[in-house]
Amino acid sequence: MSARVGVVVFPGTNCELDVVEAIGLLGGEARLLWHAEATVGGVDAVVVPGGFAHGDYLRPGAIARFSPVMDAVAGFARAGGPVVGICNGFQVLTEAGLLPGALQKNRGLKFLCKMSNLRVETARSSLTNATTVGTILRVPINHFEGNYTCSPEVLADLRAEDRIVLRYVDNPNGSVDDIAGICNAGRNVVGLMPHPERASHELLDSVDGEPLLRSLLASAEGAGEGAAEGMKENDEALSLRRG
């Protein structure tokens, strides 16, 4: 059975169909998850795609974190389910507290839309388990607020725990320690600014996003059942608390 990937759609999200297409090209089964529904619909993995969720009002991701679907995404993540936030999705995951730190405006004060070279820094994450450390991937970036920042303590933890997933070869935006992507302590939640779904076909000038998305599908196939069980326990715990 092919892995089922839920792609979250907020008002203002605009990369969801690219993700659906890229997942489909790799044999996965992607479906859209509307933000107002408080469920992830039994999928095996969740992608929070790029765009401008809720118009980026207040701050990118600030309002999206209160959308009903985010409670379900957080429960799915706590249960070990693979969750990947791309670009605006990364911003949403930091605002929701599923990943540490924040994305500030680019150092060069410019909106950046170009190809970037990424170095795989760990293969122990839901987005890199089918890759090899040291591999260089050509994947485009497209952001204004992509300059990752965090406290020195958080940065020390990220380094010590091997949680920096991807680094820029040539840092385009001022991100601390050249960080392009990180994961949580459980290694199942990953956020990155570059867009692997835009490097998923020869016509797009690069297919280097494929190993990343293949990793996600592999995580989905492996963790799907465990996450589903965990979700059930999570739902039971919630109903007990509410009851």
Add this chain to the structure above:
Amino acid sequence: MRFSVTVEVWLRPGVADPQGATVERSLPTLGFPGVSGVRMGKLIRFGIDADDASAARREVDDLCARFLTNPVIEDAEVRLAADEAEPGSTGALRAR
């Protein structure tokens, strides 16, 4: 009691402020060469009902920490003032 609240949100020192930097860079060409230290923030106003000023302050601080600011990159400055209550008046009557 009803309180009027003003929240200023500022990027923390060291956090990139491209709006402020762009405004500052444009000023000399407009004939204002002596202006420096331009920073852009946000101003948010609202009213809040609370038992007293300290209760209102606690709630506003919580609101700032959880929603109006991202504490990783932003600070909030809060100003809070009790709305003037005329004897015998109600909140609804005072609402404009």
